[in-house]
Amino acid sequence: MKKTSKRVIAILLAVVISFSVIGMTAASVATIVNLAEPTELADGSTVINADSIDEAIEMMKSNPDMFKANNPQGNASGKDAVIYPTVIIPGISQSISYLADENGNPAVNSNGSELSGGLLIIDDSKLVPVIANNLAGPLVKALITQSDKDGMLADGVYKTVTELFAIQSSNKHGLPTHNLKTVSYQTSVAGMSQDDRDYFYRMIPMQSITDEVGEDNLYLYAFPLIGDPMESAKGLNDYIQMVKAQKGVDKVNIVTISLGGTILTAYLDLYKDTGYPDINRVVNVVACLNGTDVMGDFYLRKFNLDDQFFFGDFLPMIMKESNGYGTLGYIINIALKIMPKSVIYSILTAAVDGIIDTLMLNCPQFWAMLPSDRFEEAKVKYDFIWTDPTYHLLAPKLDAFQTAKLNLVDNLNVLMNSGRLVHNVAGYGLDYSVQDYNFFGVMMSSQTTNSDAIIDIDSTTLGATYAKAGTVLPDEILFRDGAIVSPDGSVDISTCAFPENVWLFGGQHHEVGRNDVVIKLIGKLITGEIKSVNDMSDAYPQFNGNRNTKNITRWYLEEAEEVFAETDKSMYAPEDLAELEAAYNEAQALLQTTICDAAVADATSARLLNALRSVGKEGEAEDETMDKILEAICKFLDDTVTTVFGRGNGFSDIASSGPFPG
Numbered sequence: 001m002k003k004t005s006k007r008v009i010a011i012l013l014a015v016v017i018s019f020s021v022i023g024m025t026a027a028s029v030a031t032i033v034n035l036a037e038p039t040e041l042a043d044g045s046t047v048i049n050a051d052s053i054d055e056a057i058e059m060m061k062s063n064p065d066m067f068k069a070n071n072p073q074g075n076a077s078g079k080d081a082v083i084y085p086t087v088i089i090p091g092i093s094q095s096i097s098y099l100a101d102e103n104g105n106p107a108v109n110s111n112g113s114e115l116s117g118g119l120l121i122i123d124d125s126k127l128v129p130v131i132a133n134n135l136a137g138p139l140v141k142a143l144i145t146q147s148d149k150d151g152m153l154a155d156g157v158y159k160t161v162t163e164l165f166a167i168q169s170s171n172k173h174g175l176p177t178h179n180l181k182t183v184s185y186q187t188s189v190a191g192m193s194q195d196d197r198d199y200f201y202r203m204i205p206m207q208s209i210t211d212e213v214g215e216d217n218l219y220l221y222a223f224p225l226i227g228d229p230m231e232s233a234k235g236l237n238d239y240i241q242m243v244k245a246q247k248g249v250d251k252v253n254i255v256t257i258s259l260g261g262t263i264l265t266a267y268l269d270l271y272k273d274t275g276y277p278d279i280n281r282v283v284n285v286v287a288c289l290n291g292t293d294v295m296g297d298f299y300l301r302k303f304n305l306d307d308q309f310f311f312g313d314f315l316p317m318i319m320k321e322s323n324g325y326g327t328l329g330y331i332i333n334i335a336l337k338i339m340p341k342s343v344i345y346s347i348l349t350a351a352v353d354g355i356i357d358t359l360m361l362n363c364p365q366f367w368a369m370l371p372s373d374r375f376e377e378a379k380v381k382y383d384f385i386w387t388d389p390t391y392h393l394l395a396p397k398l399d400a401f402q403t404a405k406l407n408l409v410d411n412l413n414v415l416m417n418s419g420r421l422v423h424n425v426a427g428y429g430l431d432y433s434v435q436d437y438n439f440f441g442v443m444m445s446s447q448t449t450n451s452d453a454i455i456d457i458d459s460t461t462l463g464a465t466y467a468k469a470g471t472v473l474p475d476e477i478l479f480r481d482g483a484i485v486s487p488d489g490s491v492d493i494s495t496c497a498f499p500e501n502v503w504l505f506g507g508q509h510h511e512v513g514r515n516d517v518v519i520k521l522i523g524k525l526i527t528g529e530i531k532s533v534n535d536m537s538d539a540y541p542q543f544n545g546n547r548n549t550k551n552i553t554r555w556y557l558e559e560a561e562e563v564f565a566e567t568d569k570s571m572y573a574p575e576d577l578a579e580l581e582a583a584y585n586e587a588q589a590l591l592q593t594t595i596c597d598a599a600v601a602d603a604t605s606a607r608l609l610n611a612l613r614s615v616g617k618e619g620e621a622e623d624e625t626m627d628k629i630l631e632a633i634c635k636f637l638d639d640t641v642t643t644v645f646g647r648g649n650g651f652s653d654i655a656s657s658g659p660f661p662g
């Protein structure tokens with residue numbers, strides 16, 4: 001009873017002191033006065049050793065700074081008392097690289113365009129000449145002979161791919177062949193030029209976060225795609241030191257997005273002996289923490305070439321991504337029959353050879369996207385990298401990152417065990433054939449994956465157990481003691497490294513920037529308002545849905561506000577203005593919610609769009625009747641030709657297979 005009363009008095013005293021003239025921050029509440037032996041608690045709070053309450057007060061008055069720094073882990077609102085700057089390590093297309101001339105300036109092609117890009121850097125001025133020089137003759141010959149026995153067409157395809165991708169090739173030492181530079185930002189978002197700031201928000205729409213922590217506390221660490229993640233990790237360390245110096249702090253938060261997870265992986269292994277004193281908190285967002293089977297399939301050449309899929313569904317599926325219709329895909333399916341299947345396969349093989357040899361084979365950053373459980377198989381396939389002396393500098397780089405991946409959980413545990421939290425935010429429930437980048441649907445793993453359509457859920461969560469998207473885990477997992485199973489029964493996250501720090505969004509595509517709730521969650525993780533799935537679980541449940549509010553937040557609200565700001569609204573019908581206001585209010589109300597429902601968000605977005613159309617701020621919806629008819633006709637023709645010649649067979653293949661194949 002005596003200990004309990006003293007504990008209550010101590011807590012009350014801490015609360016009183018936090019509002020006293022001592023001027024202590026809200027973090028002082030975490031300082032507990034106790035008459036027992038001094039101790040530092042696991043959460044970082046301190047138990048003060050004093051012989052009396054009066055002595056404790058005098059100690060706190062005489063050393064206020066000591067207690068301020070003691071535990072910057074939260075105030076009454078749950079947010080950190082200290083706002084540490086956040087360094088974002090972006091995804092694969094979010095760092096801009098360019099080919100530099102002899103003076104280090106961006107090189108330009110014959111059209112005067114800079115040779116730069118976030119993903120692929122291709123000199124479009126050479127596109128037509130390269131294709132004409134390499135493919136025109138061999139293609140005509142193959143069409144006439146219905147054969148590519150001499151390999152001229154395949155060679156032409158290989159040359160075309162390697163020449164077009166040559167700017168981003170790497171040598172046997174794992175270094176860029178050409179003088180590639182990456183645009184870096186030696187300042188916070190607040191200090192960026194307007195163009196850079198606009199690009200930042202377009203690629204990484206974190207307005208709601210900067211509204212909360214300030215643009216001056218948000219930094220972007222850009223790194224090269226054609227490079228070595230271990231070297232990029234050294235650059236990250238330098239960047240962190242720069243940020244610390246600029247802000248006058250001793251730590252930073254790290255937010256990794258997609259490919260940025262590989263740089264964090266390398267950083268943690270390079271500096272594991274330091275205990276990571278520079279890191280306050282880590283938030284991984286759809287992060288590539290253990291590669292992706294997309295890349296594993298590509299390196300190991302495991303593609304779904306089933307006739308029905310590849311020569312039937314695949315191309316229309318890809319074409320639908322651009323305009324919603326598979327018309328062109330059906331036309332290409334028919335056109336492919338001009339060539340025998342064997343020629344088509346030789347062309348595909350040559351194209352894959354060109355991509356691997358030019359972009360992937362010698363580039364450590366691409367190897368970093370290979371899942372650790374497929375590394376040994378790839379090592380056998382490309383054994384010459386480890387046996388040929390000319391690769392003696394590349395092989396150690398690949399091995400070093402593989403080691404870093406295998407050590408990642410242990411390295412992150414150093415942070416977790418010292419009270420510096422690690423959070424993982426991911427999407428699940430998709431294969432590779434949906435939404436953006438659905439050309440990855442040709443990867444064999446698309447038939448078994450559960451992912452965000454790009455990165456598998458076991459990589460983004462560090463260890464989730466999953467069933468194929470759209471299916472349910474077996475009963476022995478579903479009903480296992482301790483299982484933490486998704487609502488659809490396809491994922492169990494109890495096997496993750498940090499299950500209480502994992503948030504999943506069902507049906508959420510890899511492009512999470514379109515989901516405002518994901519961005520809000522990131523903000524609350526950065527500021528410490530949410531420290532685990534137990535905090536604010538009603539608003540941010542561990543398993544959430546998905547929604548796309550990009551059009552609302554980026555365009556529609558602003559366009560509506562422009563109408564509201566007009567002084568003369570006589571040109572608008574009163575009922576149109578009323579509907580616009582109602583739709584606007586509905587959208588604003590939607591953005592205040594945090595439980596995702598894709599159908600509700602789509603309906604709200606559509607309503608606001610229609611209201612904007614009524615007042616002339618958006619163009620009228622196009623009549624899609626003819627598009628639908630044309631798609632239906634082309635699909636009918638494709639199906640008819642298939643019935644006659646067989647799926648995947650060329651017209652000339654009928655000589656060997658006969659008409660009307662079974």
